[in-house]
Amino acid sequence: MYLNCHTYYSLRYGTIKPEQLLAIASENGVQTLALTDINTTSACLDIVRLSKKYKVKPVLGVDFRNKAQQEFILIAKNNDGFQNINNYLSQFLHNHDLKIPERPDDILEDCFVIYPYQKGKHFELKQNEFLGITPKDLNQLKFSKWNTHREKLVILKTVSFQNQKGFNTHRLLRAIDNNTLLSKLPKSEEGSEDDKMLPYDELCDQYSEFPSLINNTEDLLDNCSITFDFENPIPKNQRFLTENADSDYELLEKLTYKGIPYRYGNSVDSKIYNRIEKELSIIKQKGFVSYFLINWKILEYARNKDYYYVGRGSGANSIIAYLLRITDVDPIELDLYFERFINLFRQNPPDFDIDFSWKDRDDITQFIFKTFKHTALITVYNTFKYRASVRELGKVFGLPKSEMDMLTRGRFNVKNLDRLSLLVLKYSQYIEGFPNYLGIHAGGILISEKPVHYYGATFMPPKGFPTTQFDMVVAEDIGLYKFDILSQRGLGKIKETVEIINENYQGQPPVDIHDIKRFKEDERIKYLLKNAKAIGCFYVESPAMRMLLKKLRVDDYLGLVAASSVIRPGVSKSGMMRQYILRCRHPEKRKDAPAVLLDIMPETYGVMVYQEDVIKVAHYFGGLTLGEADMLRRGMSGKFRSREEFLKVKQQFFDNCKNDGKPLELTAEIWRQIESFAGYAFAKGHSASYAVESYQSLFLKAYYPLEYMTATINNFGGFYSTELYVHEARMHNGVIESPCINSSYNQAIIRGNTIYLGFMFLQSFESRTTARILKEREQNGAFKSLDDFIERVPISIEQISILIKINAFRFTKINKRELLWEAHLKISKTVVQDHVVTLFKTRQISYNTPELPSTALENAFDEIELLGFPLCNPFHLLEVPxxxxxxxxxxxxxxxxxxxxxxxxxxxxxTSTSNGKRMYFGTFLDRDGDFIDTVHFPPIANKYPFRGKGVYEITGKVMIEFDCVSIEVSKFERLAVIEDPRYSINSSNPTFQRKKSFKDLKAKYEHK
Incomplete structure (x- = not known):
């Protein structure tokens, strides 16, 4: 009976969660409802999946609106009709200039069209078109021509809210959407207060004088049937890369054996062949052949384009993936258990997360969309966050900014708040978690067998690729498994470093960055690892990782693989990180582990570190079958339904242990550790993939530190800011130069041991100005003077001021303050245009400028303003030396x-302590450039907060644990820096003794 129901995916309009809508329908005796969210199909698949639980038949459609103005409703008769609706809606979502018409241009097949009575009462209706009569329309209908044509009339009772609170929330959302005060929200932008679901009988009573409308509505809904298989979600990705399953398998087999010489040379034994045969058999039985081949196809293109990539995820457990060069992890070397991740109980294929350089990823995405027919990016639901909601609702209620700041920071006493502030807090909590707008998943791409619009509509974000309106969890529910095409800056650093080395060291053999076997034995790399000197290196440079490497005394590949997983929250949350460190450093401590766990996991000393370990413990200790263990694996995926997966196997785990006579205390402790891994566990192959990239970056850092830091700076670093990587280059005897007109490019470059920062690091410096400088310099040579530069490069006074302040004209040997005066006198404030080449040069007007010395301190403050940090030692800027x-x-x-x-x-x-209080860890540099690590427990953190960048005086107790030194802070304050000499009012400053205006000085020193 309900043909127009909205969930909160009718963004900034509806207020009902999808499952809540079904629950409300069930409570009201409604057996069929049509989900018709406004211009979206985000909730459609979830409604179908959940409907069986509530015994409600779902019908799918879309409410087409221009803003809040309803034009018509399309309802799908079947799956083909739903696809047609998605095709039609996507036209408008792809082209925002298109306005939804009052009536569809073409009546879509397998669809019903319902017009609101007030809009469609003058239409000549076709067979599948109807007028929707709201309860408010009934009196008018009695006197209308349509009263004698009731066969074209249906009930139109909109459902957007559950209750009055829902309607109030709706009005607030509409005000946010319209960026207006609630008091000024037009009625045309609101729904009706009556848009709530009534009990079935009560709705029928309202239309009792028009029984034909009830019959027509029920007939329409009876003629609709949507089916999607959620019980047995077999993969619905593209089924074949070639013509059919047989040729696909032949290709996979051929590529696999072809890859053996590249990976193993002549040292191939029966263990490798047995592993290949076992994996091929399972991949074929599970129907994952095309999934492997599509990944291979994408990466073959990447290799042909000389793009660097890293394949990781649980798929790295596969020797087939290794031989197809999807990953660089040898599962034989690491003893990775393929069947733990692909077995006959597993429904979804293994994860392949493919990382590309951030510079190459877009081209890979273009290739995928051109190569595969049915392709789309996956959306993410960006939801209302509490603090942001407080600010949004504060604006809606007209609160002053100071009050909104107070509310968002939580610095208030509820008893002292007025009614409006209390409403802001109340409704901010209510809408927290509501979808706000659709974004794009970090790297998920769907490649489906059927058109993507079979499952839902797509929209076109600025990125320029069609994107689904449902997220990855919904996609997996229906059997669409994403291909993860991700980007990172680590690979960009590695690739650029190799390019710099090959250019600067011509004549020596090119660097083979893929020679991982050699890197694993390299003594310099072992030294960097063991001493945690890995700043700039992928995944191993953070303070936490730096300390862990020291604690574990890591100096080899397997140790780094373990550390890459130990650092994850799962191990630390389980409380076993300390135990792992103890057992690693002190072999006698290993006997403290329960014997049964030590037998299961000897390599990790009886501590669960990897996803495989959790599954092994569940299988061997908890007696779970491989099918149940696979359910546990899904529960560790980090998706928001993971808790359900854990609960399904928890009771079985405890029952099995009880029946096996295991102590309840031990069972409960092991389960507690297992549970801590939900959403955090790494597969061992995934950690091993990370370690490969770490080794590549470590090799470059060990042998070419300045080239590597140059590339790191150009790729905007990693964990830290650009300033620290500049510092690290200096620690390796690099000389850092600010941008120079004659030496610098857009990016940083290295000449010998000198690194020239690029123009792109200058705040507010325009890229088109950089392009003009580089083009002119390339065509006509270096610049000889400021006059020569001004003559050759069209530039505004604002842009040339940036260059002068950063000392980019230091080759002239003229003080930059004098250059600034010259520039102001010689460059007009007219619009900058490209120079027109003439036969004669314009005669330069000569000016006599005053002597204006500048100091090193002024230079430092200019650098802070333009680069974000000084190029001198920051300790030199202290007010008190x-x-x-x-x-x-x-x-x-x-x-x-x-x-x-x-x-x-x-x-x-x-981070938070066990009682929820905030504490901090700090990382500092001393005057010599070495690291100081600090711990700030809650009382000290509250009393002595961090106050931004700068030099701090740290007082505290020196603590040493597992060779790691830190200071437990007891007092903490930021030291004052000198007053900025550029704006100093100190009359003793020679630069600022001259306070006359620019106009007066120009008149005095201009020489005509």
Whole structure:
């Protein structure tokens, strides 16, 4: 009876969750309803999946509207009709200039069209077109011509809210959407307060005078039937890469054996062949052949384009993936269990997360869309967050900014708040988690057998690729498994470093960055790992990883693989990270592990570290079958329904352990550890893939540190800011130069041991100005003077001021303050245009400028303004020069002592204690450039908060644990820096003794 129902996926309009809509329908005795969200199909598949639970027959459609103005409703008779609706809706979502018409141009096949009575009462209706009569239309209908044509009339009772609170929320959402005060929200932008679901009988009573409308509505719904198989979601990705399953398998087999010489050379034994045969058999039985081949096809293109990539995920457990060069992880070497991830119980294919350089990913995406017929990106639902909601609703209620700031920061006493502020807080909590707008998944791409519009409509974000309106969880529910095409800057750094090396070291053999076997034995790399000197290196440079490497004394590949997974929240959350470190450093401690766990996981000393370990424990200790273990694996996927998967196997785990006579305390503790891995566990192959890229970056850092740091700077670093990578280059004897007109390019470049920063690092410097400079320099040579530059490059006074302030004309040997005056006098404020080449040069007007010396301190503050950091030692900027002799290297000898040391803040990390209070970890540099690590427990963190970048005086107790030195802070304050000399009012400053206006100085010194 309900032909127009909305969920909260009718963005900033509806207020009912999909499952809640079905629950409401069930409570009201409604056996069939049509989900017709406004211009979206986001909730459609979920409604079909959940409908069986509530015994409600789902019908699917779309409410087509221009903003809040309803034009018509399309309802699908069947799956073909649903696809037609998706095709039609996607036209408008792909082209935002198109306006939804009052009536569809072509009446779609297998669809019903319902017009609101007030809009469609003058139409000549076709066979599948109807007028929707709302309860408010009934009186008018009695006196209308349509009263004698009731066969074309149906009930139109819109459902958008559950209750009055839902309607109030709706009005707030509409005000947010229209960016207006609630008091000024037009009625035309609101729904009706009566758009709530009534009990079935009560709705029929309202139309009792028009029984034909009830019959027509029921007949229409009876003629609709939508089916999607969620019970047995077999993969619905593209079925074949070639013509059919047989030729696909032949190709997979051929590629597999062809890859053996590349990976193993002549050292091939029966173990490898047995593994290949077993994997091929399971891949074929599970129907995953095309999934492997499509990944291979994408990566074959990448290799042909000389793109670097890393294949990771649970698929790295596969020798087939290794031989097809999808991954660089040898599962034989690492003893990776393929059948733990692909077995006959598994429905979905293994994960292949393919990382590309951030510069190459878009081209790979273009290739995929051109090569495969039915392709789309996957959406993510960007939801209302509490703090953002407070601010949005604060604007709707007209609260002043100061009050909104107070509410968002939580600095208030509820008893002192007025009614409007309380409403803001109340409804912010209510809409928290509501979808706000659709975004794009970080890398998920669907390649389906059927057209994507068979499952839902697509929209066109600025990225320029069709994107689904449902997310990856819904996609997997229906059997559409994404291909993860991700980007990262680590690969960009590696590729660019190799290019720099090959250019700067011509004559020597090119660097083979894929020679991982050699890297694993390299002593320099072992040194960097063991001493945690891996700044800039992929995945191993963060403060937490730096400390873990020291604690575990990692100096080999297998140790790094383990560390890559130990650092994940699953191990630390289980409380077993410390135990792992203890057992790693002290072999005698390994006997403390329960014997049964040590037998299952000897390699990790009886500690669950990888996804495989969790599954092994569940299987061998908890007696779960492989099918149940696979359910557990899905529960560790990090998707929001993971808790359900754990609950399904939890009771079985405990029952099996009880029947096996295992102590309840031990069983409960093991399950607690298992549960901590939900959403966090890495497959061992995934960690091994990370470690491969880490080794590549470590090799470059070990042998070509300055080239590697140059590439790191150009790719905008990694964990840290550009400033730290500039510092790291300096620690390797690099000379850092600010941008130079004659030496710099857009990116940083290296000449010998000198790194010239590029123009792209300058705040507010325009890329078109950079292009003009480089083009002119390439065509006509270096610039000889400021006059020569102004003559040859069209530039505004604002842009040339940036170049002068950063000392880009230092080759002229003229003080930059004098150059600034010259530039102001010689460049007009007219619109900048490209120079027209003439036969004669314009005669330069000569100006005599005053002597305007600048200081190194002024240069530092210019650098902070334009680069974001000074190129000098930041300790030189302190108001009171430091006299402390204590350095980070001295702390090892001061364990347990209280010290006072100065450090320049690099980064902070916050976390919560067991009772929910905030504490912090700090990372600083001492005057010599070495790291200081600090711990700030809640009382100290509250009393002495971080106050942004700068040099801090740190007082605290020196703590040493597993060779890692840190300071437990007891007092903490940022030291004052000197007053910015550029704006100083100190009359002793020679630069600022001259306070006359620019106009007066120009008149005095201009020489005509």
């Amino acid at each position: 430091s006299t402390s002799k204590l350095r980070a290297k001295h702390l090892e000898q001061l364990e347990g002592k209280y010290v006072k040391i100065e450090g320049y803040l690099v980064t902070t990390k916050n």
